[in-house]
Amino acid sequence: MGDGPSEMIMLMTGLIVAGLVSAVLLSTWDTMSQGLESQGELEIKDAKTRASLISDPSAISWDNTNDIATIFIQNSGTISLSIDDTYVFLDGNSMSVSAVDAEGVTWSKGVAIKFQIESSTDLTFVDEEEVFLSVGVSSLTTSPTGTYSLTEVVRLDV
DSSP states (O other): OTHHHHHHHHHHHHHHHHHHHHHHHHHHHHHHHHHHHHHHHHHHHHHHOOEEEOSOTTOEEEETTTTEEEEEEEEOSSSOBOSTTOEEEETTEEEEEEEESOTTOOBOTTOEEEEEEEESSOOOOOTTOEEEEEEEEEBSSOSSOOEEEEEEEEEEEO
């Protein structure tokens, strides 16, 4: 009978430790579950965010004097895109991007936007020169924000 109280203490200690471990495991699992859910939402948003160059890639008109070109980008995804968050690189050079006649326009599925791209540095190209044109877009909705980028080889018409 001398072992009764010590066995009871050991049993209670074991139950307390088991309770603490299960609380830590449940908390960790909840955090992991939330992270996986957020990542899943981001992947879904990225899959719905798409854009396409609909300008003729074999004849992009480039003005060597003003370092300006005009391109048309169509929303080929299923969610609306942010016109203001569009970025463009031409031959590795960052371009300033401005939408033409797009005030009040929602860039929804199937809508094409005319963009004027302009270089802040002097870029000189020769006629029929082939360069890389990279375009990046973001979804209009946030939390999470879907993103998409495309790169095409285009021929400049100088």
